[in-house]
Amino acid sequence: MALNRKTAALGIAAMVALMPLAGCGSSNNDNAGGASGSSSPSPSASASPSESASASPSESASASPSASQTKLTGDFEIQYFVGGYGDKWWKKVIADFKAANPDLNVIEDGGPKINDQNKPRWIGGNPPDFVYIDGPNLNDRQMVEDGQLEDLTEWLQTATNIDGDKILDILAQAPQQYDGKIYNIPLVLNSWGIFWDKALFKEKGWTEPANFDEFLQASDKIKADGITPFIHTGKYPYYINGAFLYPAIVSNNNDDYTILQDMAANKIDAYKSPAVLAALNQIVQLRDKGFIDKASIQINHTDSQMLFLQHKDAFIPNGLWLPNEMAKDVPQGFDFGFIPSITQKAGGKVVANTSTATVAIAKKAKNKEAAKAFLQFIFSKAQASQWAELSGAPSNIKGDISNSNAPNFVKDAAKYLTDPNTVVIPTITFNADVDKAMQDATDALTINKITPEEWVKRVTDVVAKVQK
Amino acid sequence: MKPVTVKWQRNLFIGTFIVPTFVFFCIFTIYPVVQALYYSLFDWSGMSENKTFIWFDNFKDMFRDPIVWRAVGNDYFLVAGKIVGIMILATFFAVALTRFNFKLAGFFRSIFFIPNVISVVVIGVLWNFIYNPQIGFLNAFLSLFTKEKVDIAWLGFTSHTIWMLLPPAIWAGIGFYMILIIAAIQNIPASFYEASELEGAGQWHQFRTITVPLVWEQLKVSIINIMMTTLNGSFVIVWIMTEGGPDNSTQVMGSYLYQMAFRQYHFGFAAAIGVLILVLSLITTIVLQRLLHQETVELS
Numbered sequence: 001m002a003l004n005r006k007t008a009a010l011g012i013a014a015m016v017a018l019m020p021l022a023g024c025g026s027s028n029n030d031n032a033g034g035a036s037g038s039s040s041p042s043p044s045a046s047a048s049p050s051e052s053a054s055a056s057p058s059e060s061a062s063a064s065p066s067a068s069q070t071k072l073t074g075d076f077e078i079q080y081f082v083g084g085y086g087d088k089w090w091k092k093v094i095a096d097f098k099a100a101n102p103d104l105n106v107i108e109d110g111g112p113k114i115n116d117q118n119k120p121r122w123i124g125g126n127p128p129d130f131v132y133i134d135g136p137n138l139n140d141r142q143m144v145e146d147g148q149l150e151d152l153t154e155w156l157q158t159a160t161n162i163d164g165d166k167i168l169d170i171l172a173q174a175p176q177q178y179d180g181k182i183y184n185i186p187l188v189l190n191s192w193g194i195f196w197d198k199a200l201f202k203e204k205g206w207t208e209p210a211n212f213d214e215f216l217q218a219s220d221k222i223k224a225d226g227i228t229p230f231i232h233t234g235k236y237p238y239y240i241n242g243a244f245l246y247p248a249i250v251s252n253n254n255d256d257y258t259i260l261q262d263m264a265a266n267k268i269d270a271y272k273s274p275a276v277l278a279a280l281n282q283i284v285q286l287r288d289k290g291f292i293d294k295a296s297i298q299i300n301h302t303d304s305q306m307l308f309l310q311h312k313d314a315f316i317p318n319g320l321w322l323p324n325e326m327a328k329d330v331p332q333g334f335d336f337g338f339i340p341s342i343t344q345k346a347g348g349k350v351v352a353n354t355s356t357a358t359v360a361i362a363k364k365a366k367n368k369e370a371a372k373a374f375l376q377f378i379f380s381k382a383q384a385s386q387w388a389e390l391s392g393a394p395s396n397i398k399g400d401i402s403n404s405n406a407p408n409f410v411k412d413a414a415k416y417l418t419d420p421n422t423v424v425i426p427t428i429t430f431n432a433d434v435d436k437a438m439q440d441a442t443d444a445l446t447i448n449k450i451t452p453e454e455w456v457k458r459v460t461d462v463v464a465k466v467q468k
Numbered sequence: 469m470k471p472v473t474v475k476w477q478r479n480l481f482i483g484t485f486i487v488p489t490f491v492f493f494c495i496f497t498i499y500p501v502v503q504a505l506y507y508s509l510f511d512w513s514g515m516s517e518n519k520t521f522i523w524f525d526n527f528k529d530m531f532r533d534p535i536v537w538r539a540v541g542n543d544y545f546l547v548a549g550k551i552v553g554i555m556i557l558a559t560f561f562a563v564a565l566t567r568f569n570f571k572l573a574g575f576f577r578s579i580f581f582i583p584n585v586i587s588v589v590v591i592g593v594l595w596n597f598i599y600n601p602q603i604g605f606l607n608a609f610l611s612l613f614t615k616e617k618v619d620i621a622w623l624g625f626t627s628h629t630i631w632m633l634l635p636p637a638i639w640a641g642i643g644f645y646m647i648l649i650i651a652a653i654q655n656i657p658a659s660f661y662e663a664s665e666l667e668g669a670g671q672w673h674q675f676r677t678i679t680v681p682l683v684w685e686q687l688k689v690s691i692i693n694i695m696m697t698t699l700n701g702s703f704v705i706v707w708i709m710t711e712g713g714p715d716n717s718t719q720v721m722g723s724y725l726y727q728m729a730f731r732q733y734h735f736g737f738a739a740a741i742g743v744l745i746l747v748l749s750l751i752t753t754i755v756l757q758r759l760l761h762q763e764t765v766e767l768s
Binding site: 119122123124125136137139142143145146147148234235293294295296297298299303307312432433436440441443444447448449 | 513517624714731
């Protein structure tokens with residue numbers, strides 16, 4: 001037995017030395033070849049549109065206000081993840097787009113596992129033309145760094161939608177910039193924030209808070225009444241980071257959200273700003289006053305949300321999808337109260353940290369013309385209200401949806417996010433390593449393992465490493 | 469002429485079994501291992517078309533990463549804890565159910581085996597409920613004995629949270645090894661025990677001098693198997709219960725590999741962790757084989 005193992009180990013070691021480079025290089029090519037062979041039936045279509053698109057990207061697509069003037073032909077493939085927002089809107093908008101472009105063969109790649117299913121094609125350089133970036137295993141910043149997305153900066157300067165409106169002008173939140181360039185456009189406008197049950201507050205005589213002092217006062221009363229004031233999702237600390245910490249950093253930075261953009265751009269000085277420490281100290285206040293439910297650290301979002309719905313806890317940091325997500329479990333009479341941020345001073349502006357999902361065109365798309373036309377098609381007011389109605393979330397297009405059939409909390413949220421007194425932080429994706437470091441550090445902070453200064457030290461160490 | 473054909477037929481017969489197995493082994497074991505070794509030499513996000521060959525930089529980074537060391541420590545903690553816990557309990561149950569003739573032995577044998585039929589994922593979820601600070605069984609039980617309601621976050625300590633993963637892991641493992649040892653004990657001729665009884669040996673003495681030496685081979689296999697399945701498979705229970713948290717305190721090599729490959733987009737680095745798991749498993753197996761080597765007692 002021992003001998004066999006040893007020989008096996010030796011054999012493997014020998015193979016390590018000899019085989020890897022030769023064996024696997026070829027296998028990769030196989031993969032790529034197989035994928036491209038199976039999924040792009042028309043190589044002829046792939047050559048011509050991309051040539052024409054690269055030759056005259058701005059004229060062909062954006063100069064003409066209605067995309068239908070240029071006849072779109074060939075195949076056009078759309079990858080969309082199906083998650084919390086469902087696929088009703090995608091089905092509808094694709095059907096509409098098909099109707100408007102009868103000569104275009106639209107191929108749908110949709111589903112809850114599509115990000116994994118299509119991964120070999122992105123690796124193999126044969127991606128779909130258009131991608132909706134949402135769900136697990138798909139990260140916009142990483143895709144940009146990997147050079148997989150088409151640079152839309154120039155095109156967007158003049159691009160108009162099918163109604164003739166300039167797309168950049170009608171977006172509620174601006175696209176994220178990577179070194180000044182734009183690769184993806186936010187489609188959804190959702191917001192992080194703090195929830196409570198209005199009915200419970202009324203019953204117990206607590207005041208619904210509008211700023212941090214009121215929040216602390218209310219929490220004192222809540223605790224005195226035997227209920228834990230605050231629960232969060234410690235297993236996934238991006239909830240408390242997104243709904244509490246990031247808005248707090250902005251509030252403490254005189255409502256200037258560029259600090260978060262600097263942080264996302266890995267500028268160490270931004271992390272060392274006093275605003276970051278002040279925001280972390282607000283978490284420390286909650287911790288030291290015993291407002292944070294001890295269960296938080298180990299539970300996931302479903303468990304924390306259930307405890308919140310069962311009135312074990314009064315406040316929860318979460319996103320506007322919460323009422324929809326828990327629709328089946330919301331007790332009778334539960335009335336969601338919501339504020340995008342709770343860390344501002346009395347009289348300060350509310351800060352809304354948006355949560356979004358974006359759309360982009362693959363750099364190696366074979367039908368960029370159709371993809372751009374599709375962008376012009378979906379970023380229109382008609383599709384915006386349709387999105388709100390079918391997906392249960394506000395769309396990223398400015399406009400009044402009060403007359404649409406969207407659910408009430410979506411309309412409320414949209415109102416909040418378009419209010420001139422709300423500071424709306426445009427979508428930000430941190431580097432995945434830095435993001436994880438911040439999540440771990442926040443968790444450690446809430447259980448008294450580290451100090452705010454150590455939080456900053458830990459995170460800046462990772463930022464320094466990532467910069468290299 | 470004839471002997472050659474017979475020999476050839478014999479080889480053909482053996483070949484029909486060995487060749488397909490070998491081919492599958494190469495495709496599903498050797499090839500992925502080689503592939504992992506290959507990727508561990510690259511800086512690759514796991515999604516990009518381009519990989520950069522960086523020699524052993526992933527390994528250098530790995531040895532500088534404190535979380536990797538913590539993960540290795542946690543893995544070996546689980547290995548040691550599971551070997552001690554499972555072997556003591558499984559042997560105890562096996563002896564109890566075979567050597568002390570009591571009526572409900574069959575019933576208990578089934579009861580102890582049940583956790584093995586349940587998927588580890590279900591076990592993880594189940595124990596998450598037991599450990600839940602608000603609505604969990606453990607705190608509710610402890611609250612029976614205290615005035616104040618107990619609200620310990622069992623999976624949320626600032627350190628040593630890995631200890632809490634040991635009970636579910638042991639609980640899930642006992643049944644299989646118990647059955648293995650029961651089978652071995654039942655192979656020992658009853659006359660050995662009868663003879664020793666006539667000589668006046670007590671149960672403990674019988675256990676030490678008859679049972680253990682004669683089931684040593686099974687105990688050895690059990691220990692090595694626990695070690696290998698833990699190093700390679702502790703990922704599941706960790707990922708279901710804590711995802712390596714809080715603050716990486718329950719990270720094991722497998723969970724950190726997953727985290728790095730699919731959450732933080734360092735596929736090459738993750739492959740390097742995979743290589744580390746392979747190497748450590750091989751070394752530990754060889755070391756354990758040596759340590760447990762003992763003259764096998766043959767029954768004749």
